[in-house]
Amino acid sequence: MAIQVVMPAKAGIQTNRKADWIPAFAGMTARAELRNRISREDNHMATTTLGRRVDGRAIMAQAEKYRDDMVKFLRDLIRIPSESAQEEKVVRRIKAEMEKLDFDEIVIDGFGNIRGRVGNGSRKFAIDAHIDTVGVGDPDTWKWDPFEGKVENNIIYGRGACDQTGGMVSAVYAGRILKDLGIGGDYSVYMVGSIMEEDCDGLPWLYILREENPGIECVIITEPTDLRIYRGHRGRMEIEVTTKGLSCHGSAPERGVNAVYKMAPVVKEVEALNKRLRKDAFLGKGTVTISDIRATSPSLCAVADSCTIHLDRRLTAGETKELAVSEVKAAAKRAGVPDAQVRILEYNRPTWRNKVYPMEKYYPTWVFSEDHPLIQSAAEAYRRVFGKAPNIGKWTFSTNGVAIAGLCGVPCFGFGPAEESTAHSPMDQCPIDHLVKAAAFYAQFVPTYVETTRREDIRMDAPPAKRKARKSKRKSG
Numbered sequence: 317m318a319i320q321v322v323m324p325a326k327a328g329i330q331t332n333r334k335a336d337w338i339p340a341f342a343g344m345t346a347r348a349e350l351r352n353r354i355s356r357e358d359n360h361m362a363t364t365t366l367g368r369r370v371d372g373r374a375i376m377a378q379a380e381k382y383r384d385d386m387v388k389f390l391r392d393l394i395r396i397p398s399e400s401a402q403e404e405k406v407v408r409r410i411k412a413e414m415e416k417l418d419f420d421e422i423v424i425d426g427f428g429n430i431r432g433r434v435g436n437g438s439r440k441f442a443i444d445a446h447i448d449t450v451g452v453g454d455p456d457t458w459k460w461d462p463f464e465g466k467v468e469n470n471i472i473y474g475r476g477a478c479d480q481t482g483g484m485v486s487a488v489y490a491g492r493i494l495k496d497l498g499i500g501g502d503y504s505v506y507m508v509g510s511i512m513e514e515d516c517d518g519l520p521w522l523y524i525l526r527e528e529n530p531g532i533e534c535v536i537i538t539e540p541t542d543l544r545i546y547r548g549h550r551g552r553m554e555i556e557v558t559t560k561g562l563s564c565h566g567s568a569p570e571r572g573v574n575a576v577y578k579m580a581p582v583v584k585e586v587e588a589l590n591k592r593l594r595k596d597a598f599l600g601k602g603t604v605t606i607s608d609i610r611a612t613s614p615s616l617c618a619v620a621d622s623c624t625i626h627l628d629r630r631l632t633a634g635e636t637k638e639l640a641v642s643e644v645k646a647a648a649k650r651a652g653v654p655d656a657q658v659r660i661l662e663y664n665r666p667t668w669r670n671k672v673y674p675m676e677k678y679y680p681t682w683v684f685s686e687d688h689p690l691i692q693s694a695a696e697a698y699r700r701v702f703g704k705a706p707n708i709g710k711w712t713f714s715t716n717g718v719a720i721a722g723l724c725g726v727p728c729f730g731f732g733p734a735e736e737s738t739a740h741s742p743m744d745q746c747p748i749d750h751l752v753k754a755a756a757f758y759a760q761f762v763p764t765y766v767e768t769t770r771r772e773d774i775r776m777d778a779p780p781a782k783r784k785a786r787k788s789k790r791k792s793g
């Protein structure tokens with residue numbers, strides 16, 4: 317197929333073809349495999365298999381010491397309204413916290429994202445939190461001030477608590493924990509506060525990876541997962557369909573061509589198309605819905621000369637933009653309107669730094685197999701710090717992963733405090749325990765990742781022949 321989705325034939329990533337699934341621990345060292353086996357068989361050993369340096373209990377105890385600091389930091393972030401394109405103040409607040417915690421380098425990039433580095437090694441990876449939020453909607457639906465940071469029963473409430481400044485707080489403190497415990501290793505970990513995500517998911521990372529890429533191998537996305545490991549989600553795109561008519565005086569409509577009437581059968585075909593879209597056992601069904609319809613006309617006493625519908629399309633595994641566009645064109649043809657114009661929209665709103673970085677509104681599906689070395693490494697970090705096996709799942713919504721893995725081919729996974737269900741709602745909240753646990757997980761992930769993976773295994777573009785060779789090697793070993 318000529319269509320490009322999540323990079324067919326990329327190592328470890330699930331694509332349309334089953335043959336593209338990559339074997340477990342492809343290329344991992346025998347030592348790492350053994351370690352993983354040991355910790356799987358005997359969970360209470362998980363924290364000590366690698367010695368004191370990465371003792372999960374020590375990391376958790378250190379995270380616990382920062383409980384109050386993290387609560388204060390999150391409440392401060394909630395008190396600073398930071399809708400997309402207005403994140404400057406929240407960026408400054410995060411910078412101040414990173415300075416206080418003695419990060420090794422702090423950069424506000426040309427887009428307006430902030431990144432703080434801990435470590436000075438050659439294995440570079442990032443922990444991403446988007447720091448913009450949606451608005452509050454109808455203020456009457458809130459039972460408390462969305463910008464107060466109310467604390468009750470060990471839960472912090474307020475806009476962005478769940479989605480997703482809590483993740484930023486835990487990531488920043490993970491940096492401090494690494495320093496406190498002197499956790500060494502060949503790593504540079506970047507804590508990234510990305511902007512504009514709520515408006516255009518992926519855009520901040522498209523900028524980072526294409527314009528300022530400091531050599532990032534992989535990314536942890538800290539959007540809410542309820543402390544589970546998430547390995548993908550559906551993609552999405554925004555499509556417009558326009559029909560053209562011919563206006564004339566509304567008193568004699570037969571002289572013109574009404575664009576709204578031309579659109580009517582297209583609307584019915586789009587509704588029918590939704591029912592036919594493919595399902596994926598893990599990610600769920602692809603969907604399409606019409607989210608807006610509008611028309612133009614020289615006056616309200618005239619025949620409409622154009623009509624446009626806006627489609628919200630959710631893409632499941634194997635659905636690409638070319639496929640989605642061709643389906644809509646076919647729907648228009650079936651409706652008897654082959655000349656309907658179908659186009660993918662573009663995003664080009666300026667950031668708080670007044671940077672315009674245009675992006676097509678195509679946000680590809682991404683999903684990794686549980687066997688991918690990165691997901692396995694995340695699971696191992698989880699076992700070491702929590703002493704039990706993780707739950708591995710997926711998001712319902714979309715994240716920066718659409719650009720990180722979907723467009724740029726950099727492996728990523730999700731792990732974050734709070735539960736996805738309160739995102740964008742007046743119940744927006746984050747349990748304080750989650751802040752502590754997520755910070756401990758991120759700190760544990762850093763040495764675990766470096767020790768259990770090799771850089772070349774995290775690439776997404778290993779040719780199939782190489783993968784087969786690795787597989788047979790592993791079996792014989």
Ligand SMILES: [Zn+2]
Nearest residue numbers: 446479480539
């Ligand atoms: Zn979010």
